[in-house]
Structure formats: C-alpha cells, structure tokens
Amino acid sequence: MSTKLSRSSASKAVQPEKVMFPGARDSYFTSQFGFTAGEGQGLPTFRAMDANGRLCEGGPTEEELGITKEMALRLYREMVQLNTLDVIMYEAQRQGRISFYMTSYGEESLIGSASSLRPEDVVFGQYREAGVLLYRGFTLREFMDQCYGSVGDSGKGRQMPVHFGSARLNFHTISSPLTTQLPQAAGAAYALKRESSEEGRVAMCYFGEGAASEGDFHAALNMAATLGCPTIFYCRNNGFAISTPSTEQYVGDGIASRGIGYGIETIRVDGNDVWAVKYATEKARKMALGDDGKGSPRPVLIEALTYRIGHHSTSDDSSAYRSKEEVEDWRRKDDPMTRLRRFLESRDWWNAEEETALRDETRKAVLSEFSQAEKRAKPPISDLFTDVYDELTPALKEQQQEMERLVREYPEYYQSVREHQGSENV
Structure with missing residues (x-):
C-alpha cells in the first residue's frame, strides 16, 4: 500500500506546475536554478534557391x-x-x-x-x-x-x-x-x-x-x-x-x-x-x-x-x-x-x-x-515656406521677405536660381 502511494506521489511530482502570475502566460515552475542567455543553435535561415541558382530539394515547389x-x-x-x-x-x-x-x-x-x-x-x-x-x-x-x-x-x-x-x-x-x-x-x-x-x-x-x-x-x-x-x-x-x-x-x-x-x-x-x-x-x-x-x-x-x-x-x-x-x-x-x-x-x-x-x-x-x-527648373523659393501652416505666420512672412530681398540684392550668388526659376518665381 505504501509503495503504491509513493509511486502515485512521484507521478504527481513530475508534472510541472504552471505559473499563474499575469505577466507570463506560458511559464512553468522549476526547482532547477539557472540563468538563460539564449545560448545554443541560432534560428534557421530559410532558403529556396542556392547560390548557383538551383532550387533547394525538399523546399517549396x-x-x-x-x-x-x-x-x-x-x-x-x-x-x-x-x-x-x-x-x-x-x-x-x-x-x-x-x-x-x-x-x-x-x-x-x-x-x-x-x-x-x-x-x-x-x-x-x-x-x-x-x-x-x-x-x-x-x-x-x-x-x-x-x-x-x-x-x-x-x-x-x-x-x-x-x-x-x-x-x-x-x-x-x-x-x-x-x-x-x-x-x-x-x-x-x-x-x-x-x-x-x-x-x-x-x-x-x-x-x-x-x-x-x-x-x-x-x-x-x-x-x-x-x-x-x-x-x-x-x-x-x-x-x-x-x-x-x-x-x-x-x-x-x-x-x-x-x-x-x-x-x-x-x-x-x-x-x-x-x-x-x-x-x-x-x-x-x-x-x-x-x-x-x-x-x-x-x-x-x-x-x-x-x-x-x-x-x-x-x-x-x-x-x-x-x-x-x-x-x-x-x-x-x-x-x-x-x-x-x-x-x-x-x-x-x-x-x-x-x-x-x-x-x-x-x-x-x-x-x-x-x-x-x-x-529642369527648380521649385520656386516660395515653396520653402508653404505646406506647414494653412496661412503663413508673421514670422514666416518676415523670413520670406528677407529671402526675396537677398536674392534681389545679391544676384551673383543666386544666378542659378534666377536662371532656373525666372524672376517672377523669386
């Protein structure tokens, strides 16, 4: 009688107990202590065709x-x-x-x-x-x-x-x-x-x-x-x-x-x-x-x-x-x-x-x-100030006016701009 109880107890002991804490749903308790570092064989790499252009045997058709x-x-x-x-x-x-x-x-x-x-x-x-x-x-x-x-x-x-x-x-x-x-x-x-x-x-x-x-x-x-x-x-x-x-x-x-x-x-x-x-x-x-x-x-x-x-x-x-x-x-x-x-x-x-x-x-x-x-021409300089606000803010308007002034005042530095865009876009 005692032997049967012992075997029954042993059978129950080998069944791992599932962790019920909400933080990890698929874990089981163990009495074996050890840290895990992910060592061992890495994940496989799927290949359908080898380096010589041949389809691999056993793979997808x-x-x-x-x-x-x-x-x-x-x-x-x-x-x-x-x-x-x-x-x-x-x-x-x-x-x-x-x-x-x-x-x-x-x-x-x-x-x-x-x-x-x-x-x-x-x-x-x-x-x-x-x-x-x-x-x-x-x-x-x-x-x-x-x-x-x-x-x-x-x-x-x-x-x-x-x-x-x-x-x-x-x-x-x-x-x-x-x-x-x-x-x-x-x-x-x-x-x-x-x-x-x-x-x-x-x-x-x-x-x-x-x-x-x-x-x-x-x-x-x-x-x-x-x-x-x-x-x-x-x-x-x-x-x-x-x-x-x-x-x-x-x-x-x-x-x-x-x-x-x-x-x-x-x-x-x-x-x-x-x-x-x-x-x-x-x-x-x-x-x-x-x-x-x-x-x-x-x-x-x-x-x-x-x-x-x-x-x-x-x-x-x-x-x-x-x-x-x-x-x-x-x-x-x-x-x-x-x-x-x-x-x-x-x-x-x-x-x-x-x-x-x-x-x-x-x-x-x-x-x-x-x-x-x-x-091909470049976009007009005015595009530098659009598409951010529905209407230009006072600060952006001021910056735009300053840019236009610089282009007019120093044409030698902005010659390519004028050639690509024409003065009406500057």
Whole structure:
C-alpha cells in the first residue's frame, strides 16, 4: 500500500506546475536554478534557391513559389535597372552633380518582397528601398526629379536625395532620423485594421539591423503585437550599421530572436535569394491579415540576411572598417543578380545576347532621364515656406521677405536660381 502511494506521489511530482502570475502566460515552475542567455543553435535561415541558382530539394515547389518565366524576367530586369541607376547616380554624386546618394549593391533581392505586396498596401521605407518603388511603378524621371530636387519632385525639392515618397504608390516619404518609420508603420497598420475593408491592407516596414538598436524598434514591435496590427516588419540585416559591424551592435541571435520575444511570428530568410524573399513576404502578408486560418490580424517579422556590397552612402568609406578583399569575395561568391541570372539561364529563359541588350537599353534610358533632369527648373523659393501652416505666420512672412530681398540684392550668388526659376518665381 505504501509503495503504491509513493509511486502515485512521484507521478504527481513530475508534472510541472504552471505559473499563474499575469505577466507570463506560458511559464512553468522549476526547482532547477539557472540563468538563460539564449545560448545554443541560432534560428534557421530559410532558403529556396542556392547560390548557383538551383532550387533547394525538399523546399517549396516552383508552383508554390509563384515562379513563372514572366515573373522571373520582371524581377531580373528590375534588379538590373536598380543596379544601373545606382551606378550612374553614385558617379553623379562623386562629380558633385547631386549632394548625396545611397546604393543597393548586394541587396537587390529586396525587390522580391515588393512582388508579394498589393498596390493598396502602404510602405514605410528606410534608405535602400528604391527597388520596391521601381517595382510599384516609380518612374526614372521621378527618381531623377527627387535626387535633383527639380520642379517635378513631389517633395518640392525640400528633401535630401534618395528620400523618396509617393502618395500615388502608397509609399510614405523616407525621413533621415533612424527608425522613426517603425512606430509610424505600427500606427498606420492599426488604422488600416480599423478600416475593416473587404480586401484588407497591410503596412510594410523596411529597416536595417542598425535601426533595431534604437528604442523606437522595441516600442513599435510591442505596440504592433499588443494591438494586433497587420504590420510586416522587414529587417535587412546586411552586416553593418553605417560603420558598425553587427558583432559590435548585439550579442544575441540576430534580429529575428527579438520578434519571438515580443510574441511575434518570425522567420529568417536568405536575403540574397529573391524567391525566398518573395515567398516569405507572401506568407507574411496572409498572416498579417489573419487570412492564414490561424488567427486575427497580427504583426510578422522577417529578418533577411544579406551583405552590403557598397558603402553605406556617399558620406562613407567602408574600407576604413572592412577590407576590400572581403567585399570582393562576397560580390564574387554570392551576388543576388548573379544568382537569379543563373536560375534563368538554367531554364533557357535568358542568354548572353539578351543580357547585353538589357544592360545597354537600361543604361541609355537612365542616362536620358539623367541629362534631362539637370536641365529642369527648380521649385520656386516660395515653396520653402508653404505646406506647414494653412496661412503663413508673421514670422514666416518676415523670413520670406528677407529671402526675396537677398536674392534681389545679391544676384551673383543666386544666378542659378534666377536662371532656373525666372524672376517672377523669386
């Protein structure tokens, strides 16, 4: 009798007791003392296509990935256009023709994420989302007008180059301060959720791993998680925040592990694999809207591991903190465009002649818009004072009058202004 009681007691003893405190819902008591530091194997990285352009065995099928010849060619052409735009505009800045520029070298597969969004979805970018805009229909002329601050710029020349925005394409204007777009995206997604539209819309928010070191990152993820906001947080973890390598930014397992900490469904993908990026974004969008059959609208975090081939911007010299050999090694062994081109060639969807023709055609198109942009007029100086108040305040009127006086009094310093705008706009 005593033996049976002992066994029964032992059986009951091994059942862990669930914690009932409201602060943690899925914890159990243990008598084993120990701190947790997240050590051990890191989260896996999803890949659909290897560096040689071959689809991975055991992964999603071509049909599941949404691969068609038309889609593959479009993605590749957009990558080439982005790369060509970057080459020409980077050199333009070096020649002093524009003040600033940022390239997307090595991160062109980001375009795959744009292919899984809907036009009505709103996008919050950081610095390297020009490819997303290209895919959504931002024209070369619009790129040039923004970088040159010409009269055709929807921002009226009041933003730094590459700070793009387009109300037509539901792309919120990029701002220089780091990470501000994350809480904005969470808030916008909450507003979209309250719209209760039939189709549903998500807020897509892009940022780098450096932005994840800012406080706004944590506020945004927690807000989105607790309010069930249909936000897709897309982290481009390219290894460097300006001049700071990721090894000096954090000790934990990348950025993906932080999403899990906030109770957000998370995936890490090969950011150089356009099919993995496309597929992950497609699934994330369904999850964000609650269309996956597993719940209501909620945020999703995608961490895309990649490598920044170019400098952070034209204000940066990356050779000061990494070797040129390291950069060239990455360019040679795993370039997103090369990977996709190999995929196309393996299916006889592309050849050397088509490659040469595309490169020549794209370069001519970019250079044509480039030369025209330099000749276009600048916005009137009056635009410096508008769009803040419904009516100009007395202080702004005084500043405007002072500016007009200076232009008239010192015409030699404002000659280019007068030539571009005409005296009636000054």
